[in-house]
Amino acid sequence: MTREYTVYLGCMIPMRFPSIEMAAHKVFEKLGAKLHDLPGYTCCPDPVLGRLAEPEFSLVLSARNLAMAAKSGRDLLVLCNGCYETLVEAEETLAHDEKARAEVNGTLRKEGLEYKPGVRVRSFIDTLARDIGSEAIRRCVTKQAIGVKTACHTGCHMLRSKEHPRERVKLLESLAAATGAEIASYPMDTLCCGFPAATASEDFAVENVIKPKMNSIVSSGANAIVTGCPTCLYQLEAGQSALRKRGVETNVPVIHLLELIWLSFGGDPEKMGLELHQSPVKEFAVKHWGKAETARNHEGATKGRDGGGSVG
Amino acid sequence: MAITCVDEAAFRELLYHYSLGSDVLTLRTRLWKPETTTASITTADPAAELMEHEITELFGVAFEGNPRGANMILPDGDTGIRHPLSRQQGSIEVRIDRNLANIVSTGATTQSSKRVAKVRTGLGMAENPPVCVLACPGSCATQDISDASGASSRHPGLRKRKGDGQ
Numbered sequence: 001m002t003r004e005y006t007v008y009l010g011c012m013i014p015m016r017f018p019s020i021e022m023a024a025h026k027v028f029e030k031l032g033a034k035l036h037d038l039p040g041y042t043c044c045p046d047p048v049l050g051r052l053a054e055p056e057f058s059l060v061l062s063a064r065n066l067a068m069a070a071k072s073g074r075d076l077l078v079l080c081n082g083c084y085e086t087l088v089e090a091e092e093t094l095a096h097d098e099k100a101r102a103e104v105n106g107t108l109r110k111e112g113l114e115y116k117p118g119v120r121v122r123s124f125i126d127t128l129a130r131d132i133g134s135e136a137i138r139r140c141v142t143k144q145a146i147g148v149k150t151a152c153h154t155g156c157h158m159l160r161s162k163e164h165p166r167e168r169v170k171l172l173e174s175l176a177a178a179t180g181a182e183i184a185s186y187p188m189d190t191l192c193c194g195f196p197a198a199t200a201s202e203d204f205a206v207e208n209v210i211k212p213k214m215n216s217i218v219s220s221g222a223n224a225i226v227t228g229c230p231t232c233l234y235q236l237e238a239g240q241s242a243l244r245k246r247g248v249e250t251n252v253p254v255i256h257l258l259e260l261i262w263l264s265f266g267g268d269p270e271k272m273g274l275e276l277h278q279s280p281v282k283e284f285a286v287k288h289w290g291k292a293e294t295a296r297n298h299e300g301a302t303k304g305r306d307g308g309g310s311v312g
Numbered sequence: 313m314a315i316t317c318v319d320e321a322a323f324r325e326l327l328y329h330y331s332l333g334s335d336v337l338t339l340r341t342r343l344w345k346p347e348t349t350t351a352s353i354t355t356a357d358p359a360a361e362l363m364e365h366e367i368t369e370l371f372g373v374a375f376e377g378n379p380r381g382a383n384m385i386l387p388d389g390d391t392g393i394r395h396p397l398s399r400q401q402g403s404i405e406v407r408i409d410r411n412l413a414n415i416v417s418t419g420a421t422t423q424s425s426k427r428v429a430k431v432r433t434g435l436g437m438a439e440n441p442p443v444c445v446l447a448c449p450g451s452c453a454t455q456d457i458s459d460a461s462g463a464s465s466r467h468p469g470l471r472k473r474k475g476d477g478q
Contacts, residue, residue: 014441
């Protein structure tokens with residue numbers, strides 16, 4: 001039986017990294033599942049700034065997305081860590097707080113919507129690891145990630161769970177390992193990417209988060225970073241760019257888990273939109289998963305970029 | 313133990329610090345303005361009496377159940393000095409990089425950039441994801457917000473939170 005999910009894309013993935021959106025559809029299809037879009041969705045909204053500035057309005061937006069998802073009758077599969085935290089917490093709040101539910105529904109009624117408890121919000125990582133399983137992924141791998149040693153960055157929002165954070169880290173690592181990639185162990189794997197801090201002070205984020213994090217990653221021998229969060233991905237790429245402006249040589253490719261899995265399933269790195277990354281993901285992908293002659297052509301271009309160098 | 317009070321304009325934060333061997337445990341609670349009253353912990357921890365009272369004088373937070381009455385720090389009588397460490401009620405200042413704020417707050421309610429739209433179509437996808445955009449013709453939450461009236465001009469049907477200071 002085909003598993004079917006309503007997919008919640010969020011904003012960062014479709015607007016910044018359509019390669020992840022494309023990979024999500026391809027990966028789940030290959031694994032025997034179908035993703036359905038959620039027409040008319042809005043921002044989740046953002047779990048840090050949005051909820052801090054406008055908590056009540058944030059709850060209305062979340063409830064609207066949940067109410068629309070409920071109409072589909074399918075689980076809501078969320079591709080972004082931040083969206084996942086926002087929607088799970090909103091679902092929890094609305095399911096147990098009658099007053100908040102009544103207020104929210106007063107607004108939603110204007111649109112003919114009503115929030116009712118019961119929407120099952122799922123992280124794509126939990127779904128891949130627990131519903132589908134690493135073994136199923138391993139069976140679909142046609143191009144193993146040979147020579148890829150990756151540092152896994154789980155992201156704060158995925159760590160905030162009833163489970164021990166270490167278990168959440170293991171989930172991401174097990175999925176990345178299913179592609180054949182070697183997992184690099186590094187001490188700062190649960191350190192924040194620095195995105196919230198960077199919105200207030202880039203200097204602070206670079207000095208206190210990105211720099212020690214990248215030092216730790218580079219020291220581990222990793223030649224790539226894998227994450228399940230598009231915002232962490234953006235920040236780890238932008239953070240390296242900020243480090244370079246400060247004279248620190250670092251350019252480790254940062255790749256989303258779904259991109260990694262689709263590449264290992266035989267996805268063509270030239271036809272994924274990887275050029276929108278700010279780190280050399282496309283060159284890295286072509287080198288490790290592209291055709292042999294293409295890989296040779298790109299070897300010169302990626303020399304000195306793949307793997308990043310030192311952070312000091 | 314010790315208690316710290318921080319006035320953040322929109323709210324006051326009370327930090328209760330406890331020494332646990334070599335560690336310090338800090339418990340945090342917030343009083344959103346204009347709320348000024350909270351419960352005293354003196355029945356559970358008598359050592360809090362002086363600290364709570366000091367916060368009352370300096371910040372204007374009233375601790376219900378604290379037995380101490382007369383001023384300890386400020387002069388008695390009507391001297392015109394009231395809660396000198398208290399800040400005027402205001403809103404929280406959130407400093408956000410404009411570009412990042414745009415990504416965060418409006419990413420799903422604007423159109424894709426030309427560059428991203430080109431990549432999307434090249435991948436066989438629609439130029440834009442199926443989001444609710446500000447210019448959408450149907451009824452949607454974003455339109456409700458723009459023409460709302462009532463308690464909050466931006467949040468139809470919702471009351472302002474206490475202490476928002478707006």
